[in-house]
C-alpha cells in the first residue's frame with residue numbers, strides 16, 4: 001500500500017479516542033464515527049491502575065492525565081460494619097514498585113485529555129453504525145442514516161453492546177453478573193472531616209462492597225456501592241434514583257458511609273454485565289477494541305486501562321505492518337487476547353471474593369489480605385494484582 005492506511009473507528013469513548021490518538025501518531029488517516037451528537041462521558045470516576053498510567057505514557061498523554069487526576073497514598077480496605085482496617089495498600093509506593101502511580105480521574109476529564117490531544121483525526125457525530133461488511137482487503141461500515149464508509153481497517157470500539165462484535169462474531173449477549181451498583185459524586189469539601197476523602201477506600205461487607213476515592217484533584221469524591229442482587233437488570237449509565245434506595249440497602253453499614261451518601265446530589269444505578277472472553281477479535285479487515293472485545297466487571301478497576309493498552313498495541317502493530325494489515329491485526333490479537341481474557345476472568349473471581357456472605361469466610365479472607373500486604377514479597381498487594389500492574393504496554397512491539 002503506497003498511501004497511509006485509512007482506519008475507521010466506530011465509537012468515540014475512551015477506547016475509540018485512545019485508538020485514534022495512537023493511530024494518528026503513526027501517520028494513519030483516522031476517522032471516528034460516534035453515534036452521539038457530541039463527545040460525552042458520564043459524571044463518574046475511573047481508577048487508573050499503574051499499567052493504565054503507563055498506557056497513557058505510551059500514548060503521550062501521561063502528564064496531561066496526571067494534571068487532572070488525584071493520587072492517594074493508600075487504599076484503605078475496611079470492614080463494612082466496624083470500620084476496622086483490614087489492610088492498607090500503599091499506593092504511594094506504586095511508582096517505585098510498578099513504574100507508575102495509581103491515579104483516579106473523572107471520566108469526562110480523561111475523555112477531554114484524549115480528545116484535546118487529537119490533531120488530524122476526523123470525528124463524525126450522529127453516526128450510528130448498524131452493520132459491518134467486508135472481505136480480505138476492505139471493510140465497510142453502514143450507518144443508520146443510510147450512509148456507508150470504507151476502511152482499510154475497521155475498529156469496533158462501540159462498547160459492551162457492540163454492533164461490530166455482533167456483525168463479526170454473531171449475537172452472543174452480554175451476561176448479567178448478578179451484581180448491581182449505585183454511583184454518586186460528592187463535593188469533597190462538604191463531606192464531614194472525619195471521613196477520609198484523600199485516600200481511596202474499599203468497604204467490604206456481606207454480598208457487597210463500596211468504594212470511594214477522590215477525583216478532579218481532590219475536588220470531588222466518587223462513590224460506587226456494589227451489591228449482589230437480581231432486583232434490577234437494566235444496564236444504563238444514566239438511570240437516576242433516589243438516595244433512599246442506597247440508604248436502605250446499606251442501612252447496617254458503617255456510619256461513615258450512611259453519613260456520606262446524602263452528600264451526593266444525584267444517584268444513578270445500573271446492573272453490571274460482562275461478556276465471555278473471545279478467542280479472536282478480528283475477521284477480515286475488522287477488529288474489536290475496549291469493552292466490545294472484553295467487557296468486564298469493574299472489580300479490578302481496569303476496563304478502561306485495558307482499552308488504553310489495546311489502543312497502543314493496535315497502532316504499534318499497524319505501524320509495524322502497514323503493508324500487511326491482516327498480519328498487523330493478528331499481531332494485535334496475539335498480544336491482547338490473553339491479557340484481556342485474564343482480566344475478564346480475574347474480575348469475575350474478585351466478585352466472589354469481594355462479596356463473601358459467611359462471616360468465617362470473610363474473616364479468613366481479611367486475614368489473608370492483611371498478611372499479603374505485610375509479608376507478600378514483591379507483589380504485596382492485597383488482591384495479588386502485580387501481574388496486572390507491572391505490565392508496560394510501551395514495551396510491546398518495540
Ligand SMILES: Cc1cc2nc3c(=O)[nH]c(=O)nc-3n(C[C@H](O)[C@H](O)[C@H](O)COP(=O)(O)OP(=O)(O)OC[C@H]3O[C@@H](n4cnc5c(N)ncnc54)[C@H](O)[C@@H]3O)c2cc1C
Nearest residue numbers: 011013014015035047129159290291298301302303304305
Ligand atoms: C461501574 C463501573 C465502574 C468502572 N470503573 C472502572 C475503573 O475504575 N477503571 C477502569 O479502567 N475501568 C472501569 N470501568 C470500565 C470502563 O468504564 C470501560 O471499560 C470503558 O469505558 C470502555 O471504554 P470503551 O471506549 O471500550 O467503551 P464505551 O466507554 O462504552 O464507549 C463506547 C462508545 O461507542 C459509542 N457507540 C456505541 N454504539 C455505537 C454505534 N453503533 N455506532 C457508533 N457509536 C457507537 C458510544 O456512544 C460510546 O461513545 C468501569 C465500568 C463500570 C460499569
